[in-house]
Amino acid sequence: MAETPDPEFETVFEIVRLRYGTRLTPEQLEDLRKIVRARVDAARALRAIRLTNADEPFQRFEPYREDGR
Amino acid sequence: MAADVLFKPVRELSEMLRKGQVSPVELTEFYLDRLERIGPRYNAVVTVMRAHAMAQARRAEGEISAGRWRGPLHGIPYGAKDLLATTAAPTTWGAAPYRDQRFDFDATVVRKLEEAGAVLCAKLAMIELAGGMGYRQPTASFTGPCINPWNTEAWSGGSSSGSGAAVASGLVPFAIGSETWGSILSPAGFCGLAGLRPTYGRVSRHGAMALCWTLDKLGPLALTADDCGVVLDAIAGPDPSDPTAADRPYRYQAADRKGFHFGMLKGVTDGCEPAVVDNFTRALETIRKIGTVEEVTLPDLPWEHITRIILEVEAASAFEDLVESGGITELTAPEVHHTPYARDAILAKDYVKALRLRRVMAREADRVLSRYDALVAPGRISEAPVLGKEFRSPISATAKDIMGAVGNGAGLPAVCVPNGLGARGLPTSIQFMSRAWEENTALAAARAYQSLTDWHARHPQVD
Numbered sequence: 001m002a003e004t005p006d007p008e009f010e011t012v013f014e015i016v017r018l019r020y021g022t023r024l025t026p027e028q029l030e031d032l033r034k035i036v037r038a039r040v041d042a043a044r045a046l047r048a049i050r051l052t053n054a055d056e057p058f059q060r061f062e063p064y065r066e067d068g069r
Numbered sequence: 070m071a072a073d074v075l076f077k078p079v080r081e082l083s084e085m086l087r088k089g090q091v092s093p094v095e096l097t098e099f100y101l102d103r104l105e106r107i108g109p110r111y112n113a114v115v116t117v118m119r120a121h122a123m124a125q126a127r128r129a130e131g132e133i134s135a136g137r138w139r140g141p142l143h144g145i146p147y148g149a150k151d152l153l154a155t156t157a158a159p160t161t162w163g164a165a166p167y168r169d170q171r172f173d174f175d176a177t178v179v180r181k182l183e184e185a186g187a188v189l190c191a192k193l194a195m196i197e198l199a200g201g202m203g204y205r206q207p208t209a210s211f212t213g214p215c216i217n218p219w220n221t222e223a224w225s226g227g228s229s230s231g232s233g234a235a236v237a238s239g240l241v242p243f244a245i246g247s248e249t250w251g252s253i254l255s256p257a258g259f260c261g262l263a264g265l266r267p268t269y270g271r272v273s274r275h276g277a278m279a280l281c282w283t284l285d286k287l288g289p290l291a292l293t294a295d296d297c298g299v300v301l302d303a304i305a306g307p308d309p310s311d312p313t314a315a316d317r318p319y320r321y322q323a324a325d326r327k328g329f330h331f332g333m334l335k336g337v338t339d340g341c342e343p344a345v346v347d348n349f350t351r352a353l354e355t356i357r358k359i360g361t362v363e364e365v366t367l368p369d370l371p372w373e374h375i376t377r378i379i380l381e382v383e384a385a386s387a388f389e390d391l392v393e394s395g396g397i398t399e400l401t402a403p404e405v406h407h408t409p410y411a412r413d414a415i416l417a418k419d420y421v422k423a424l425r426l427r428r429v430m431a432r433e434a435d436r437v438l439s440r441y442d443a444l445v446a447p448g449r450i451s452e453a454p455v456l457g458k459e460f461r462s463p464i465s466a467t468a469k470d471i472m473g474a475v476g477n478g479a480g481l482p483a484v485c486v487p488n489g490l491g492a493r494g495l496p497t498s499i500q501f502m503s504r505a506w507e508e509n510t511a512l513a514a515a516r517a518y519q520s521l522t523d524w525h526a527r528h529p530q531v532d
Contacts, residue, residue: 023398039381043415046426
């Protein structure tokens with residue numbers, strides 16, 4: 001079955017192909033296409049969820065002092 | 070000796086040591102012999118630390134003889150997953166490129182266990198880089214596929230593979246493993262053991278290989294839930310060398326209790342093998358003798374995607390040099406010679422979105438868990454996979470695992486214990502996942518379940 005055209009997927013996959021394509025066999029590249037497509041779909045699923053400005057990342061940044069004070 | 074100590078829980082061994090019925094030196098020699106003789110059969114061991122262990126055992130013997138008792142782990146042999154830095158042996162991370170790697174310090178967990186008087190006997194086999202490159206089959210370790218002592222055609226689970234196989238085959242009474250997503254509960258469940266994944270930040274990660282800084286947790290595998298609590302008591306606590314180790318005191322509370330309130334996610338057995346479903350259903354009947362069970366739901370959000378994106382992005386950064394240099398071609402599993410490159414396709418904004426949704430995940434999980442002592446679920450969806458074949462995994466998105474995604478994504482504690490045998494004679498398990506920092510509640514539930522069952526008293530035929 002032919003893939004549905006997906007310019008966003010093709011663009012991010014091109015990043016992967018440009019960076020690492022010379023290291024890969026055609027079979028590995030094809031496997032990577034499937035994995036990248038799944039990752040793009042996953043990212044889309046997250047983007048579809050609306051959050052507010054008040055929804056912060058669950059990662060607290062704390063300015064550093066070596067003496068811990 | 071074997072009849073007296075083999076497959077005895079840590080607590081019983083500790084009592085024997087305290088009463089002088091066995092000495093730390095005798096006990097250590099017994100387990101060292103098994104590690105050397107039987108360990109290779111299961112590919113469970115990377116390095117047996119005989120000289121180091123005997124020195125620790127002799128010290129323990131002298132102290133115990135002089136009445137200087139350090140606690141329930143004094144003189145107890147153990148194994149450490151080979152991602153924990155040790156000065157006395159290489160720390161290979163299960164991966165060929167690091168087979169000769171050495172550190173000039175001990176991981177905090179190793180240091181704490183030494184302070185507790187435990188005897189480090191071996192560095193145990195693991196999936197290379199704790200599975201962080203995305204493995205799909207058991208032969209993903211430079212020491213070979215780790216074999217399940219219950220069925221030598223099956224995998225022991227991973228990535229704490231050797232920790233599972235070694236305790237299950239009586240090579241050590243307990244082991245330290247790690248979990249980013251599944252790596253303690255998998256080998257514990259597949260090998261018929263108790264495995265405890267503590268709350269994120271309960272145990273210092275200093276000196277442990279980092280796969281994913283915000284998902285990695287260290288915890289014990291042992292024969293009983295009670296033993297897991299005893300070990301956690303020794304290794305938990307703040308650490309100036311690890312700013313993520315929480316400044317929260319922990320003391321294991323072993324008091325029995327009844328009247329639990331359990332929740333169970335709707336559809337939690339979907340996709341599980343029939344034997345897993347059957348054994349879980351039977352376990353629920355037992356659990357209803359110690360408490361109530363209610364079906365609960367979480368909002369319909371892409372939980373696995375959230376945790377998977379966090380894992381993959383942080384792993385990509387943690388192993389940036391190895392990946393970009395092409396060093397991944399030296400790893401054992403053929404699929405990881407290319408799959409890590411896919412992580413470059415995840416955009417920064419999507420990672421930050423995952424972190425924002427992580428807060429939603431944690432809030433929703435706590436909203437549910439605040440009403441219950443624990444959520445119960447099958448520990449794994451199947452019996453241990455067969456060797457030589459690809460398996461289904463939530464990390465590679467070929468299996469669902471909401472409990473694992475939420476439990477690890479939100480940093481929640483869980484303990485799994487055996488609940489039966491499957492069609493191929495391999496263990497299945499049940500897990501109890503509690504609210505953050507409620508390890509004692511999860512352990513109490515698991516202990517109560519084990520007081521009514523005897524699956525933990527069954528062991529594979531090894532000798």
